[in-house]
Amino acid sequence: MSADADEQSFLADYDPRAFPxxxxxxxxxxxxxxxxxxxxxxxRRGAHPYRGRWALPxxxxxxxxxxxxxxxxxxxxxTGLDGHAHLEQLASYGAPDRDPRMRVVSxxxxxxxxxxxxxxxxxxxxxxxxxPVADLRDGEHPALAFDHDRILADGVERARAKLEYTSLATxxxxxxxxxxxxxxxYEAVWGVELHPANFRRKVLSTPGLxxxxxxxxxxxxxxxxxxxxxxxxxxxxxxLRPRPAA
Amino acid sequence: MSADADEQSFLADYDPRAFPxxxxxxxxxxxxxxxxxxxxxxxRRGAHPYRGRWALPxxxxxxxxxxxxxxxxxxxxxTGLDGHAHLEQLASYGAPDRDPRMRVVSxxxxxxxxxxxxxxxxxxxxxxxxxPVADLRDGEHPALAFDHDRILADGVERARAKLEYTSLATxxxxxxxxxxxxxxxYEAVWGVELHPANFRRKVLSTPGLxxxxxxxxxxxxxxxxxxxxxxxxxxxxxxLRPRPAA
DNA sequence: GTAATAGTGTCTATAAGACAGTATCCG
DNA sequence: CGGATACTGTCTTATAGACACTATTAC
Numbered sequence: 001m002s003a004d005a006d007e008q009s010f011l012a013d014y015d016p017r018a019f020p021x022x023x024x025x026x027x028x029x030x031x032x033x034x035x036x037x038x039x040x041x042x043x044r045r046g047a048h049p050y051r052g053r054w055a056l057p058x059x060x061x062x063x064x065x066x067x068x069x070x071x072x073x074x075x076x077x078x079t080g081l082d083g084h085a086h087l088e089q090l091a092s093y094g095a096p097d098r099d100p101r102m103r104v105v106s107x108x109x110x111x112x113x114x115x116x117x118x119x120x121x122x123x124x125x126x127x128x129x130x131x132p133v134a135d136l137r138d139g140e141h142p143a144l145a146f147d148h149d150r151i152l153a154d155g156v157e158r159a160r161a162k163l164e165y166t167s168l169a170t171x172x173x174x175x176x177x178x179x180x181x182x183x184x185x186y187e188a189v190w191g192v193e194l195h196p197a198n199f200r201r202k203v204l205s206t207p208g209l210x211x212x213x214x215x216x217x218x219x220x221x222x223x224x225x226x227x228x229x230x231x232x233x234x235x236x237x238x239x240l241r242p243r244p245a246a
Numbered sequence: 247m248s249a250d251a252d253e254q255s256f257l258a259d260y261d262p263r264a265f266p267x268x269x270x271x272x273x274x275x276x277x278x279x280x281x282x283x284x285x286x287x288x289x290r291r292g293a294h295p296y297r298g299r300w301a302l303p304x305x306x307x308x309x310x311x312x313x314x315x316x317x318x319x320x321x322x323x324x325t326g327l328d329g330h331a332h333l334e335q336l337a338s339y340g341a342p343d344r345d346p347r348m349r350v351v352s353x354x355x356x357x358x359x360x361x362x363x364x365x366x367x368x369x370x371x372x373x374x375x376x377x378p379v380a381d382l383r384d385g386e387h388p389a390l391a392f393d394h395d396r397i398l399a400d401g402v403e404r405a406r407a408k409l410e411y412t413s414l415a416t417x418x419x420x421x422x423x424x425x426x427x428x429x430x431x432y433e434a435v436w437g438v439e440l441h442p443a444n445f446r447r448k449v450l451s452t453p454g455l456x457x458x459x460x461x462x463x464x465x466x467x468x469x470x471x472x473x474x475x476x477x478x479x480x481x482x483x484x485x486l487r488p489r490p491a492a
Numbered sequence: 493g494t495a496a497t498a499g500t501g502t503c504t505a506t507a508a509g510a511c512a513g514t515a516t517c518c519g
Numbered sequence: 520c521g522g523a524t525a526c527t528g529t530c531t532t533a534t535a536g537a538c539a540c541t542a543t544t545a546c
Contacts, residue, residue: 067339093313094270103310201507221518222523425498441535442499443499448535464544
């Protein structure tokens with residue numbers, strides 16, 4: 001009741017046996033674009049609970065490990081990522097019953113990477129592959145384990161939103177890339193068709209977004225100029241996705 | 247090494263004594279606008295560590311308590327908030343040494359509320375008051391306890407960004423309010439001056455953002471029309487803050 | 493009167509949506 | 520040839536920034 005009741009609860013925390021056991025994990029929503037579709041890396045669980053169900057990759061946070069470091073370690077373990085991928089914290093999920101075994105608070109991360117050849121089904125899981133998120137949404141495949149449907153949905157929405165005002169779309173591509181390839185990333189992530197001419201004008205009129213290499217690449221028909229990522233990370237004004245009618 | 251090494255680590259978690267003790271807390275960045283300044287609610291710590299330092303309000307997450315529920319409970323305890331305040335998860339902070347006593351992972355929340363008369367210095371802390379965030383930034387006052395400077399800075403930036411594309415600014419005001427009062431919220435949060443005429447046009451041209459009551463209020467000089475919050479929560483197009491030069 | 497504020501109207505620059513049109517290549 | 524793609528250019532509309540102007544009130 002006194003002014004340091006707050007402190008007493010902290011002191012209670014100080015005794016390892018005085019507070020309820022909680023595990024802290026990181027879960028990863030790893031997104032990439034494959035064959036024109038936004039895909040998420042999923043792991044098939046080999047044991048209970050949710051045995052046989054697909055789940056986001058993730059794992060325990062080490063005793064003296066930073067949250068970001070744990071996410072980076074898991075990303076490397078699950079994808080064998082060598083190049084630079086984007087990694088950012090997404091949100092935390094801690095419903096008391098989200099894991100039937102014990103109280104688990106999961107700090108979810110969002111990772112964006114260029115098309116990865118091998119899903120690395122070796123290390124930690126029974127199976128691993130990239131699933132188109134559109135298929136998962138349609139209920140065509142069973143729901144994910146735990147609350148991972150929700151986490152993945154939040155991650156996809158974060159990625160969709162960030163394409164509007166950042167240069168993150170370029171992290172889905174290997175350098176160098178063409179303007180049309182960049183446009184197809186936007187189209188895959190947003191699930192819409194964009195006007196090629198207007199998209200091109202918008203991208204090239206944003207200083208420092210992409211840097212022309214001077215090279216060209218033979219595409220399906222014709223030749224397309226090649227670009228690398230520029231220094232600009234924030235888009236002003238934004239490249240807004242088409243709204244579902246006004 | 248086998249396909250369920252992942253599972254083994256989960257089973258290890260299942261034994262409460264087999265994983266390192268971690269405490270999960272919620273910390274609140276409670277923002278309000280007082281006297282034209284964006285202010286944050288801070289609590290003066292009455293005990294070690296960081297005794298006497300100002301800190302964000304927060305506390306332990308109950309054994310079977312959801313994260314959001316813990317944040318709502320703490321907000322009610324610390325502010326005595328009766329009316330509707332906005333509350334959303336901000337991010338999680340889990341550097342291994344952020345609390346000298348033990349491993350603590352804090353899930354931070356951002357709360358926005360209308361001007362609150364009494365800081366409620368009674369319940370949990372030695373002292374409590376609203377501090378203008380501009381003063382804290384200038385280093386005019388000592389740094390906050392733990393990593394709360396960082397959390398508060400992240401919360402302020404989140405609030406600033408969300409004013410651009412949501413109707414959240416209205417949660418800083420009691421109804422009914424004038425367009426000028428709403429503008430002063432934007433000016434306080436962003437720390438800039440806005441053009442009154444253009445701001446008015448923008449707000450009134452966004453359908454459903456504010457609803458005229460038909461009443462008027464005597465202001466300093468003259469009469470101003472009164473409005474209440476509308477149903478629109480997302481602003482399209484956004485009300486972008488002035489950028490520090492192009 | 494002056495100073496400050498609420499509110500209206502207008503001009504201009506910018507940017508986006510729509511679309512015409514050329515050049516190139518594949519089949 | 521038709522069809523698809525890379526790329527250029529133009530027209531229209533919507534919006535934001537800047538600013539002129541009136542009305543009202545406090546002092």
